[in-house]
Amino acid sequence: MSLRTAVAAPFRQEGSREMGESAFVVALSLDRDWFSPDQAKRLVDVAASEGMVDRTDGELTVQFDPNEVDVPEDFVPDESILQERSTFERVLGALVEAGHDKQEAVAAVNTLQSNLAVTIEAAAVLYAHRQGIDVQELADAARSEL
Numbered sequence: 001m002s003l004r005t006a007v008a009a010p011f012r013q014e015g016s017r018e019m020g021e022s023a024f025v026v027a028l029s030l031d032r033d034w035f036s037p038d039q040a041k042r043l044v045d046v047a048a049s050e051g052m053v054d055r056t057d058g059e060l061t062v063q064f065d066p067n068e069v070d071v072p073e074d075f076v077p078d079e080s081i082l083q084e085r086s087t088f089e090r091v092l093g094a095l096v097e098a099g100h101d102k103q104e105a106v107a108a109v110n111t112l113q114s115n116l117a118v119t120i121e122a123a124a125v126l127y128a129h130r131q132g133i134d135v136q137e138l139a140d141a142a143r144s145e146l
Helices: 002-014 021-031 037-049 087-097 102-116 120-130 136-145
Strands: 018-020 053-056 059-062
Touching: 002 018, 002 021, 002 037, 002 059, 018 021, 021 037, 021 059, 037 053, 087 102, 087 120, 087 136, 102 120, 120 136
Parallel strands: none
Antiparallel strands: 018 059, 053 059
């Protein structure tokens, strides 16, 4: 997933799981030239809202191991990652990241939603759980959206 890759890159470069928000913005905007400074700040907002980073007093702590994320040398993130994603989109992203075909996953989730008469988010979380993918945090978000 490119959001995870874009978030991991500055932490990998720094060799740490913690860094200042301003250093993160500089790494994405000036060092890598992926985003403008304002876009890089927006990326911090999106990453924080998705639980990828913890933001405290201008410091960022990545909530996953950035060294486990492959950052290809020619990688350039798409600006679409600057948009916050719904719970459904986040679960779908977790499924795709785990190797599931996106179209097949959407079809299965839609079938599950129809059969169980639940929200799309609930169906997606249940489907991911049945596939052995840990989406507990997203399950909590889906529950709070009810």
